[in-house]
Amino acid sequence: MGIAEQKTVAERARQTFDDLTRAERQLANALLDNYPMLGLESITAVAESAGVSTPTVVRMAKKLGFGGFPEMQASLRAELQATISNPIAKHDQWAASALEGHLLSRFADAVTENIRQTLHQIDKAAFDAVAGLLSDPERNVHVVGGRITRSMADHFFTHMQVIRPGVTQIASNSNSWPHYVLNMRAGDVLVAFDIRRYEHDILRLTEMARARDVTVVLFTDQWGSPAARHAAHRFHARIEVPSAWDSTAVILFISEALIAAIETRTWETTRARMNELEELFDKTRLFRKFV
Template sequence: MDIRQQIEELGDQLTPTERKLTSVLLADYPFAGLEPIQDLSKRAHISAPSISRFVNKLGCAGFQEFQQRLVQELKHGSKSPIDLKTDSAIDHKAPLVSYLSRIDKLNAGLIDCVTPAQFTRICDLLCDPRRRIFMIGGRMSDSIADFFVKHLRQIRKDVFHIPSSREFWPEYLLRMRPKDVVLMIDFRRYQPNLALLSERVQARKGQTIFITDKWISPAAKGASELVSIPIESGTLWDSYLPAFALVEALLVPLAERDWEATKNRIAEWDNLRDVPQNAEAE
């Protein structure tokens, strides 16, 4: 079990002082825990000895061991398919059934990663017509952002897909207004330049929704909403199906909150997209 899960499981067992500390740790996980204990003490407004007692509750002999565990978690975030390959990943007599059973477990785990309250907050942000919506993903996960953008554009206006090349970022950053939303998707092995984009979005007072794995992309630092979802399929490839499931689950309420407006937009969209038969003949 990683540190984040341990903290969340402690729940009601925490003292008021410890809750202040865990709020700081989880708001900027795992990076807040890698700061010197004196800096963390100032940020959380609690004493260093109180922090030491808390990490003892997590089974750590001291703050140094606590930080070593966080570093190990970060290392897991850089594993390649070669590192993940095992000798008996699936049942080769029934590979499809074997793999799908693994995916079922991942999707079931998604329920524990996104609370109903957080799901509603994310919907509120993406539904707000006063906010422009921007999306981008990593080297592989950008396909999920692209999927989300193409659907959301049919539901509402002002939805943009930020290109992966930094050369084009200024155009989108210049369009961005305070409180506009940037949804980023990044899984291990993380996309380094997304951290730079995230910093620039926050400097322009944009709000970020970040979908990542349990090891947390470095670019997620300071995110307004952080969703860490299960991706470990037990094979050499991490699975992005839970991320697609989350996106599809979001699209349903986003479309249905104002169904009349959505229906009219889709109808007009289809009308403009359709090509008259005589034009096709030409």
């Protein structure tokens, strides 16, 4: 099984959630709320934290496809190691298991598989719910990204700014973030992007936003940023490719699909804004015209 095909414990829990018993769902929610750290505790500590029995922990581990709790815990330890891997370690991991064929083909295969697995796990009702939130003119939208994910946040903001008013891009300098939080109102939406080697500043920002009754929408990877504990909605995208760097292709795909959904919902308003924007472009002669 290739790296891109391995499922995390969190992915297994989300996929099998509807088939779990009430106690097992309670345990799954506890694990996902403090992922992966709770699962690394002793089986007794895990059971006590989730308010379930130790046999429930064993049963759920088996339902997730593991031989038992120790095997699930070993998988969690491997995931934790993966989330803190630096670019050099990621390159060496892929180089050691490199298959035959041109890198372009291997890279394309990895991205294609990432898209397939990610789409299989996305809840379409949750996707529509996020589109509805971001289409609501009564809610201001705030967008933020980290060191690597800042470009995706910028891409999302640029399109959202055309679609509707009331959209703010939070500056990259985290020292200024309290100023942005000051302007957040209850009911607003914070869209955050954060993938592995997760950033402390993103975690703190989402925590402060949630404390102000702001709805957090998080784009993250298959393991899940710690900021997920403050997010009402999460999009988990697979990011591993044969490179020292992670791929954000699937996250971009989901965010662009979301942009299309929002645009469709708000088309009358969006079309008027687009027409006005085109007039402004003509006045500034930003784009070259051939006729």
